Amino acid sequence: MTPPRGRILIVDDAMENIHFLHRLLQDEHKVVFARDGMKALEMARTQPPDLILLDALMPGMDGFETCAALKDMPETRDIPVIFVTALDSPDDETGALEAGAVDFINKPLNAAVVRARVRTHLALKQQGDLLRAMTMTDGLTRVANRRCFDDVLEREWKRCERSGLPLALILADIDHFKLYNDRYGHLAGDRCLADVAQGMETCLRRPPDLIARYGGEEFAILLPHEDVDGAVTVASRLLDKVRELAIPHEASPTASVVTASLGISAVIPQRGMESSSLIAAADACLYEAKKAGRNRCQAAPM
Template sequence: MKATAEESQSLVLIVDDDPFIRLILRNCLEREGYQIAEAENGIEAINLFEQLHPHIVLLDAIMPDMDGFECCTQLELLDCNKHTPVLMITGLNDQETVDRAFAVGAIDFVTKPIHWPVLRQRVKRLIQQSQLQRELEAKNLELLRLVTIDGLTQVANRRRFEEYFYQVWQRLKREQRPLSLILCDVDFFKLYNDTYGHRVGDRCLQKIAQAFQDIIKRPGDLVARYGGEEFAVILPNTDTKGATHVADIICHAVRALAIPHQNSQVGSYVTISVGFTTEIPQPDSNLEEIIAAADRALYEAKAAGRDRFVQNILLPKSKNSR
């Protein structure tokens, strides 16, 4: 049975120092519909692997300079080799050789002289298994995304916020680096929903979340929907000056959206209140303290008239306070 249309697009990298063996392998596999690339030694194989990203490697065990075992070991170290099977071709069938082949990362092996029907079936099976593994990983990543992303705003959800905040907290506690947390609340959002309806309210939250995403772009930062109309921003390795700058920008960005809010008590457009704090996590502190400090700052921003940001400075604990 020939390869399916999908499998026919699969690229097989043949690695053998014997040109005659490479020719026979090429002819055999091309008849099955596979695309072929060839390398005559281990070094060339590694270079071609990085360039072409083949779907499977047929690797001769015994070659000069770099043998198949060393080549397989090197291929295993490449980031792009996550799901690429290596089928070792060896003239030896002793226990030590077989164990060594699997130890260096080969998925399977065939012995010389090659039994061609066996080779064809093993190549087909290994490519299918590799494709299924890739598909499964992609589905698992999508499931992980679904359970950590807020369905409405497409930013991180509360669960992801709590998980990530704990990870960052622990890391920065070890590194003794600053961590800033910003909490935001859409001003008079209940009145907004009462005035325009919940669907329009949903679109309002989506626009605000997108504005945050457009601003918060560092790989380590995180924007999350903290609840209802509340958002949180985690800023690792960010001092007070940096957090103040971000708080100012996001307040301005929401104003710049110019989303009409005729019943707002601070103007005619949607605004946000922001509270934030910065701390270098200490061995005797906990992450609940920084959340509570940011929440108090948010409350102060609301009490002071909304449409503004307020910082709450966490004072170091005294030795006698424990």
């Protein structure tokens, strides 16, 4: 088996230690470094590494504090941290593990030990990433699943509340999908769902945008920092995309191809409001779009 390659962040205030670890690991991995805890937090958040080698004793924010802060942030929580330090008392080791480190390497460093530990923890990280991705993905359509949507909605809701920016949601439901299943069979129905999901995903252009399978033939599209007007633009693109897929639907009273109805809502989250109000508003609009003849979108005023 080829050893796992990864991006490794070395955090140490002493340049000679950084050089030593860099020389040791650069052939197998991409190595970056930070010389203090604050810089390490910023780098870990903006360009998450696969593994962090963290010095315990640093001026300012020490390794223990840095590790605890990394474990406190959702974006950096899952990055394994190995302490690299001359401290070797049981109390120091316990302190590091309690702060959230996965392992502890003592100085003076032994090259073979460092490489072996790094490989082991990178392999474990990759397995963990795979597992996390699987638990967040809908197996049929390959877009995010409901659990992932719920997590991201809560996160973006809080983020928008803090920044005073809007959050928009589109609920999209395939029209007459029961008739599609009845006419073409469930396997074709499954293929149709996957094609529509993948097609809609290509319409999302900004990194924080998310499409998730919300229920059977219903999808939720979350657009952070987008107001109603922006969401209407995206919804029109989604509507066109589903039509352009040109999936024949002979049993549909609405059109000769598969179409969708979309409900749109947007809000600037405020203290005391619940994210469920955004979903309820989009759902009410989706109902209106269905009632008005399907194959269209309906937006709620902000």
